[in-house]
Amino acid sequence: MSKPFVSLCPEITRADAMTLMDWLEDESVTCYLSDSRHVSRFIEQVVDRVQLPILTHLFNQGGRFFMAYDRHDTPVGFVRLVKTGPDCEMVLVIGNRDNWGRKLGASTIREGMKLAFFDMRAEKLIAKIHADNTRSLKAFQSSGFLLESQTPTLKSFAMTLERYLRLLRESPADQATDIYITEVDNARLRNLLAFERASDVFELEHEIERAIVVDSRQVAQDVVTMNSRALVQLDDEEVEVALVYPEDADDDAGKLSVCSGIGTAILGYKEGDVFDWRITDRTRRIRIGKVLYQPEAAGDFHL
Known part of the structure; x- marks a missing residue:
């Protein structure tokens, strides 16, 4: 089966944290992340100071953090969802550049939308993307997100619950088999x-x-x-x-x-x-x- 597959796991282990540190050392991965240095320092402090095998509660401070896995249960990226009132913001990273171009980003976005709307009960999901991040722009647009606002350096896309449900019923993802x-x-x-x-x-x-x-x-x-x-x-x-x-x-x-x-x-x-x-x-x-x-x-x- 050649169709891309991604699942999001809420449990974050020390091994996951080490993988995240490796990803965040790659400038091509972090160049569009506004808080990449802060995230790197946070992960490094957690690994050094906390000797626990499971670090989920630390990563979920201020939002919910998920590791993205492919069908072989190999970590390929992460998603962070931060809910403020009825709105939720998604930050998504596909960590290993070798996985770029495999449409894993679009699959990860679909899983993130599922969590935001059905689990976290958001009314609107927002993605703020650097204007030069062409891969992310294309992935979110192909997933049905609409441009809501923009500056010379940042574009803000949004998906409402109403639009999400309509697209889910009328235009199921190519990767999903009809049921x-x-x-x-x-x-x-x-x-x-x-x-x-x-x-x-x-x-x-x-x-x-x-x-x-x-x-x-x-x-x-x-x-x-x-x-x-x-x-x-x-x-x-x-x-x-x-x-x-x-x-x-x-x-x-x-x-x-x-x-x-x-x-x-x-x-x-x-x-x-x-x-x-x-x-x-x-x-x-x-x-x-x-x-x-x-x-x-x-x-x-x-x-």
Whole structure:
């Protein structure tokens, strides 16, 4: 699979901090970062003074910090999101110049938007970019950001929640495979989201928003709908799972909650679909093998 893939991880380790220091020593990486020297000094002080394996709480002072990983779980950059009132500002860096030109920046922007709008509940996302930073300008513009203001040296782009949701529904990313949800499942899942903590299910909310909603009697028989059973390949392991609502979940019996990592991942995909999804602390290659039972295909519309 040649499509770019990026996931954002909120946990920052000492090894991550050392990687960040290496990136920030490269002038081509830092030349457009207004606070690069401050960031470098901060990271160096943290590494020298704090002998902890996990440094997340320190990096999240004044905002939220995420390491960006590719499909091989190799760090490729970072994202910082700072929320002020209803607005959120994104700072993004792809750290290794060898990764420039692989469209990892655009993929990272999409993941950052997902967090800003679905997890942090921002109403507007802002990116302030140096006027000469042509790669970042192109990446944000191609992601749908609109120019809001500019000076000779700085351009400010913005994405509103309303525009983001419209683009998500009307123009799904080229890198994303279409998924399908029935009208009944869509209504039930939205009711479920109303009672769940946003930080726990923001990935599920994102998938529901981008899904193509279809009539329950017209959904293809090879689509994983709610209460379906399917053979799913996780990397090199094939497992039989049922996709259920949280109250029916039983991991030992292979009944996966739609709010779980794998449960959210497989919702709406069809037989033969292959995609990457970060689950807990690593990225899994997931393939939908065979839908063994689908309520709609069996005429069990009450499920």
